[in-house]
Amino acid sequence: MADVEKKLKDTKTILVTGGTGLVGMAIKEMADLDKRPDENWVFVSSKDADLTSEAETSALFEKYKPTHVIHLAAMVGGLFRNLKYNLDFWRINIKINDNVLHNAYKHNVSKVVSCLSTCIFPDKTTYPIDETMIHNGPPHDSNFGYAFAKRMIDVQNKAYHSQHGCTFTSVIPTNVFGPYDNFNLQDGHVIPGLIHKIYRAKEDDTEFTIWGTGSPRRQFIYSKDLARLFIWVLREYDDISPIILSVGEEDEVSIKEVADMIIEACEFRGKVILDTSKSDGQFKKTASNAKLKNLQPDFKFTPIEQAIKETVTWFMENYETARK
Numbered sequence: 001m002a003d004v005e006k007k008l009k010d011t012k013t014i015l016v017t018g019g020t021g022l023v024g025m026a027i028k029e030m031a032d033l034d035k036r037p038d039e040n041w042v043f044v045s046s047k048d049a050d051l052t053s054e055a056e057t058s059a060l061f062e063k064y065k066p067t068h069v070i071h072l073a074a075m076v077g078g079l080f081r082n083l084k085y086n087l088d089f090w091r092i093n094i095k096i097n098d099n100v101l102h103n104a105y106k107h108n109v110s111k112v113v114s115c116l117s118t119c120i121f122p123d124k125t126t127y128p129i130d131e132t133m134i135h136n137g138p139p140h141d142s143n144f145g146y147a148f149a150k151r152m153i154d155v156q157n158k159a160y161h162s163q164h165g166c167t168f169t170s171v172i173p174t175n176v177f178g179p180y181d182n183f184n185l186q187d188g189h190v191i192p193g194l195i196h197k198i199y200r201a202k203e204d205d206t207e208f209t210i211w212g213t214g215s216p217r218r219q220f221i222y223s224k225d226l227a228r229l230f231i232w233v234l235r236e237y238d239d240i241s242p243i244i245l246s247v248g249e250e251d252e253v254s255i256k257e258v259a260d261m262i263i264e265a266c267e268f269r270g271k272v273i274l275d276t277s278k279s280d281g282q283f284k285k286t287a288s289n290a291k292l293k294n295l296q297p298d299f300k301f302t303p304i305e306q307a308i309k310e311t312v313t314w315f316m317e318n319y320e321t322a323r324k
Contacts, residue, residue, distance in 0.1 A: 012039050012110075012310040013063050013233065017051060017100060018072030019043025023173075025113065025180040026227035027070065031207060034231065042066065046073070052092060052257065061107045066236060071100050071114040076313035078145070081187045083279075084146030101156050104164055112157075113233050114170040116242060118219075118285050119143050120151045126287035128249050131172070131242050140282045154242055161240045171233055174287055178223030178307065179314035183324040191220065191308065192257055195315055196282040196324055198266045208263070211278035214256030219246050222307035246289040247301050248260040261305055265312040 018024050024043055031041050042064050049060040051073050075092040077085070097114070104112045121129045122137030134154055139147035153170055160166035177191035185196055196209070201208040229245045239244060256274075263272070292299070302310075315322055 003269060009101060010038055013064060013066045014039060014068045014070065015061075015066035016041065016043045016070045016072060018045070018074065018115075020045040021072060021178075022223050023072050023176060023226060024174060026178055026223035026234050027230055030224060030231060031057070031229040051099055052095040054099050054103075057090060057103050058106075060194070061109075065107065066104075067110050069100065069104050069109050069112045070234060070274035071097070074115070074150075074296050076182075077187045078289045086143065088145070089141070090149050094261050096153065097149065097153050097156065101153070101160065101168060104168065105160055105164055110167065111234065111238075112166075112168040113230065114153045114168070114304075115168050115230075116153060116172045117147070117258045118146045118172060118174050118244075118246075118287050119282075120154075120172070121285060121287075123227050123282065127286040128285065128289040129285065131244055131291060134242065139319045142281050144280070145316070150226070157240050167238060167240065169233070169237065169240045170242045171230065172244045172246075173226050174221050174244075176221055176223055176226055179318075181223070181311070181323070183315060183322050185324070188269050188324075190218065190227035190255060191258060191262070191311070192315075194262050195266070195312055198259075198262055198268050199315065199319070201270055202266060202268050205270070207273055209253065209270060209275050210259050211272045211275050212255065212280040213276050214259065214274050215254055216280045216282065217252045217254050217284045217286070218258075219249075219252050220258070220304060220307075221245065221247055222302045222304070222311075225301050225307075229292070229296070229299070238324070243291055243295075244287050244289055245292060246287045247304075248289055248293075249286055251304070252284070252286055253302070253304065258304075258308070261308045262312065265305075265309045 016024050028043055049056040051057050073096055123140040124137055157168040161166050181192040182188045183192040183196040198208050
């Protein structure tokens with residue numbers, strides 16, 4: 001009986017908010033592949049609790065009594081949704097983040113790992129950006145509401161550590177893509193949006209239009225690679241300072257190059273048009289992964305061509321049920 005009680009006491013209960021989204025589903029898959037007897041993973045979504053409600057968030061923590069939290073839940077969207085709803089992105093995400101972090105503190109959670117974004121970095125800056133530069137100036141105007149709300153997680157993490165000794169930290173992934181993404185044509189991010197557009201163009205035998213010039217450059221990280229790194233951060237990274245999770249600077253690619261990879265993966269042979277009347281958004285936001293490489297020198301990223309092909313295959317096989 002004593003051994004059973006000790007085992008239960010030593011078991012970590014890891015609560016993952018936003019657990020049915022792109023990154024949450026990837027973490028679930030990777031955690032299942034690397035099962036540990038002292039870890040109990042709980043993946044929750046907005047169906048389980050409205051995290052903008054303090055009462056519902058508190059009830060969620062009371063129900064599962066997590067010892068660790070991976071905080072992924074957020075109001076998210078692509079460039080054009082951000083441009084339209086900056087205030088909503090600010091208010092909703094501030095409420096979610098404050099409720100999750102404060103309840104983690106109230107319920108004596110040992111560690112919280114929150115997910116930020118490279119859009120939090122200053123618009124006017126030098127490149128590559130690194131973890132020390134988050135608060136050096138305002139973010140790009142296109143998504144300032146979301147960016148500032150995410151920045152405040154870093155502020156709160158430091159404040160909870162300073163005032164209460166909490167181990168609350170955060171990761172900053174570059175542009176994430178993979179299975180279970182949001183493939184909505186209006187609100188999805190770059191890669192899932194392009195995949196859906198090319199799929200429709202092929203099905204309808206029409207031309208394929210890329211919004212913008214195709215020249216902006218981005219670092220993309222496959223959701224399964226990000227999931228493996230998230231689990232490493234949860235288990236082994238105990239610094240409260242953020243860490244950028246990204247492929248290297250040398251792996252930055254243009255939107256046009258990404259579109260060409262998707263065209264190849266979809267075997268699309270129709271006409272391709274660049275609609276330069278549409279906004280490009282921020283031209284580049286090259287991030288340094290030097291801190292990650294120093295701590296995880298042997299980590300291998302999935303080649304982007306392979307990751308895109310796997311994502312395209314998943315989307316085609318799951319077209320009827322995919323978020324779109």
